[in-house]
Amino acid sequence: MEELVGNTLAQKTNIWADSLANQASATPKANATFIFLARNSELKAVVESIQYMEDRFNKKFQYPYVFLNDEPFTDEFKEWTSQMVSSKAEYGIIPREHWQQPDWIDEERAKAGRDKMVDENIIYGGMSSYPEIMGLNILGSVSYRNMCRFNSGYFFRHPLILPYRWYWRIEPGVRFYCDLGYDPFLSMEDNNQVYGFNIALYELEETIPTLWKATKEFISKHPQYVASGNAMGFLSEDGGRTYNLCHFWSNFEIADMEFWRGEAYTAYFDWLESKGGFYYERWGDAPVHSIAASLFLRKEQLRFFDEIGYKHESFQHCPSGDRHKQGRCSCSPKDAFDWD
Ligand code: GDP
Ligand code: MN
Structure with a gap:
């Protein structure tokens, strides 16, 4: 009996170790990154967003993260966030010309x-x-205006972002409610798509x-x-x-x-x-x-990424039917904003 339990445990451990090894060996297939603009003061909410993203998608796909800020990130920010991600994390400061109100604006x-x-x-x-x-x-x-202008015309010109073609934008305090079993970047590329919402x-x-x-x-x-x-x-x-x-x-974007x-x-x-x-x-x-x-x-x-259950502030999207089931979603379709 003891032997049997031992065997079963050993088998379980092996299965677990194998699946972990598989995950670790996953290499990103698309030239893509997460882009995460944030302030140091938002650290806790940043970490929570990463947790959802890793659990529901990225621990399998291992896409890198680029964190951007108009001020230098603190060591605490860098340490905690890099320990949360399963992949590479980079931290960039936004050049003044890409962030501050330009001098030619009449103040x-x-x-x-x-x-x-x-x-x-x-x-x-x-x-x-x-x-x-x-x-x-x-x-x-x-x-807020600096942020809107940066996100309109400058984020994709940042030196840490220039090597990438695709991005998925994340914000502090957002939630991802469903497993995403496929690669959205590759899927868009295959379908000749450019902007995902x-x-x-x-x-x-x-x-x-x-x-x-x-x-x-x-x-x-x-x-x-x-x-x-x-x-x-x-x-x-x-x-x-x-x-x-x-x-x-x-605040949710997957785009080329x-x-x-x-x-x-x-x-x-x-x-x-x-x-x-x-x-x-x-x-x-x-x-x-x-x-x-x-x-x-x-x-x-x-x-339209219907299968991605997502919440930002008080608005959320939650798929229903088969997509809800396949994604093991923890949101209720009744709370989705779509029907308001
Ligand atoms: P809302 O979603 O429209 O309410 O705007 P947020 O306050 O969430 O800001 C949008 C994004 O820009 C979030 O990722 C914020 O962390 C980021 N953000 C906004 N203002 C600043 C700022 O002054 N500095 C930095 N580094 N990030 C900012
Ligand atoms: Mn926001």
């Missing part, structure tokens, strides 16, 4: 824009409850009063960049006259940086940058990315 005008946004939101009780849900100060903050919602109109006007000016100057078979229908109910504020929520580094997006970003709207208003990287992906790509090049 007086920018400040007036920030104050107006805050005041109007207080006076009218908020156009929606969204700023409250998303945390205070996102309307009047300069650093998980949740879509409405932008706050007061943050982008002239973004659509600037976009229409760009399109009339460069009609060649607008793809035939694009997803304008996602952005507009009237054939492009007005923007319906729909956007992909960019060749698109951001390419001719159309480079010209579009430069045009938006020249307008100063990242500072005079509060143009977000979510509507900027979404508009570009919807206009300069064909519809089929967008990928």
Whole structure:
């Protein structure tokens, strides 16, 4: 009897050791990395995001992480996060020109824009409850604008990111609820897709009063960049006259940086940058990315990752049916934001 138990245990141990060995020998197949922009103060929430990502996906796939910050990461940050990941972790500082408000921005005008946004939101009780849900100060903050501009036009030019083609963006305090058994980068590559999303919602109109006007000016100057078979229908109910504020929520993104580094997006970003709207208003990287992906790509090049259960702040996506079962998801489809 004792022998039997011993054998069984030994067998179990072997099976366990084998599967661990298999995992450790997995090498990433796509030229891809996680991109994790974060502050030192968010360390605990960063570690939690990594735990979900490792458990549900990366312990099998072993893609590297690049952590970026406008300030140097602390030793504590580097030690704890690198002990959490199953793969390589690198830590980069963002160059000042990619982060700070440029000198040519008229600070007086920018400040007036920030104050107006805050005041109007207080006076009218908020156009929606969204700023409250998303945390205070996102309307009047300069650093939030730096972040939005960086994520719109600069992250893919960082020296640590340049060697990579594909990325998966992660934020502090997010959750991944389902096992992902396949490689999303390879899957997108195989399907000729470029931009992957998980949740879509409405932008706050007061943050982008002239973004659509600037976009229409760009399109009339460069009609060649607008793809035939694009997803304008996602952005507009009237054939492009007005923007319906729909956007992909960019805290989750799996995408091909060749698109951001390419001719159309480079010209579009430069045009938006020249307008100063990242500072005079509060143009977000979510509507900027979404508009570009919807206009300069064909519809089929967008990928909805239904099988990835995901939560950021109070909004979440959770698959149902077979996908919920296959992913052993710990979210409830009833809580998914999709149906709101
Ligand atoms: P929200 O998701 O729109 O509420 O914005 P967050 O506050 O979550 O910021 C989005 C991402 O940018 C997160 O990964 C943050 O950690 C990061 N972030 C925002 N502001 C700063 C900043 O001033 N410095 C750094 N290093 N990261 C920032
Ligand atoms: Mn966030």
